[in-house]
Amino acid sequence: MSTEPDFDVVVVGGGPSGATAAHDLTMQGHKVMLLDKAGRIKPCGGAVPPRLLKDFDIPESLLVAHAKSARIIAPSNTKVNMPCGDGYVGMVDRDQFDEWLRTRASEAGATRVTGKCEDVLDRPDGLATVAYRTDRNAKLTTVTARCVIGADGARSRVAQQCIPNGENVKCVFAYHEIVKVPEDNTADYEPDRCDVYYQGHLSPDFYAWVFPHGKTASIGLGSANKGFPLRETTKLMREQTGFSKWETIRKEGAPIPLKPLKRWDNGRNVLVAGDAAGVVAPSSGEGIYYAMYAGRMSADAVNQFLVTGNAKALRGARKAFMKAHGRVFWILGVMQYFWYSSDKRRERFVKMCDDPDVQRLTWEAYMNKELVRRDPMAHIRIFIKDTAHLLGLRPAKA
Structure with missing residues (x-):
């Protein structure tokens, strides 16, 4: 590259996904800027599985x-x-939890900046320019980076500007x-x-x-x-x-x-993660664990890109995420489509949740963040009961 950039990576958005990516990349030795708007707290039930604490080294004291x-x-x-x-x-509580993640990234060495991203521009030399304002009346400030990670929410400005069909979420x-x-x-x-x-x-x-x-x-x-x-x-x-x-x-x-984007990168120097990439579980709406996982996969992909200079490495983020969680997302999407469509079906869905097999496998999958495969007969029983409920062959009420 012909010009030395201000940063190796600019991460736009300081929620769980962006803060995780910024922390991981900083720990990998890269010069990182974390750009986040002030004062915004995402509406969220705040549920996290125990595995999140282990996978991302989160202290249990953050649980309220x-x-x-x-x-x-x-x-x-x-x-x-x-x-x-x-x-x-x-x-x-997202106000406390997200701030703790941002602080950890900053203490690891990331440059933390409060501001709103206005534009991400591609330069002829391969770098990206990020333009932002520290407040509504401030002058536009620009920085350059070898790569940008957009973790700026469901209506991501980065995705809309840089990712094919990034506005169709x-x-x-x-x-x-x-x-x-x-x-x-x-x-x-x-x-x-x-x-x-x-x-x-x-x-x-x-x-x-x-x-x-x-x-x-x-x-x-x-x-x-x-x-x-x-x-x-x-x-x-x-x-x-x-x-x-x-x-x-x-x-x-x-x-x-409630559906991952089909593409997370622009093929050159931009990658999206978290809500910007659409990684909230259908049916349940669970997003914190998946956002942090996507942030980590994005950090790994960007690190590979920075080390090799090969932009194809950016594709690895989505590939790794979907390999780990794509099947679960598909199943949850089917569940939402069928069971949430009418009160009659909701009634049957709740009745189905009273089944011991359903409860055990549901909690095991939630805690472990993977499908439970060691009890195939339980899956067969659930499939039969599920089909019977859907076709109305079982009474909705006990």
Whole structure:
């Protein structure tokens, strides 16, 4: 390359994916800039599997709650409890969790800059120019880099500018309210239980939730229907569940992608990760673990590109991610398509969740982040029961 760049890599976006990529690349000896907007907290239930702590060296002190079960609520208000057994679902507050990840990247040596990316431009010498503003009224600042990682969310400016069809991302629009749990709580709420509502009036194509966060809770819902009244329905849900008088601390909303992009790189010097790459699990909406995994795969691919100079190495990020999780994403997508399409099917889906085989394999897959293959007969039993429920050959209610 004819010109010495300001940085080896500029990472745009400081959420779990971008902060993980910035940290990993810095630890690999590269000069990294982490560019992130100030003050934004993504709406998120905050659920993480125990494996995340191990894989990404996260201290357990960042968990604000340990959920020991999930309660699934059907349209008829039938409730199915799914205990986690010996495991748990960790809960994090995104304002604290994301900041910890950014701080770790900075302490490892990444240059942290607060600002908003305006443009990513390709230069004739092979470098990329990133233009950003530190605030709305600030002058445009530019830096150059050998590679750019766009981890700037579902409506990624980097993806829209640089990745083929990067603007065509199917999303669920999520909204939640963080509320303070009163000490004298008398509502139907447990600090170690996640409640998931599969009710069409709360979400016509996704679900609503109440997740414990220690002294606070996340109450929210999502829908791919742009016209669906998220705020009004959340208010209705709080009234329905007895949480209407709980103090609201903050309100947040954002689009969440539910399908990985078919391509993550531009073939030259740009790669996307996290929500920008579409790596949120269909059906469940789980994104933190997958975002961090995508961030790590992106860091590995960019490191290979920087070492070899071969831009084909950037393709490795998506290839590695889909090899590890593509099949799970496909299965979850099919589940969402079939079971979330009507209240009749939601009722049958909740009934199916009462099955011991379903519960055991669901939790094992969640904790381990891979499909459980050691019990083929359980999979066969689930397939038969699943087909019977779908065809209406089994009663929806007990």
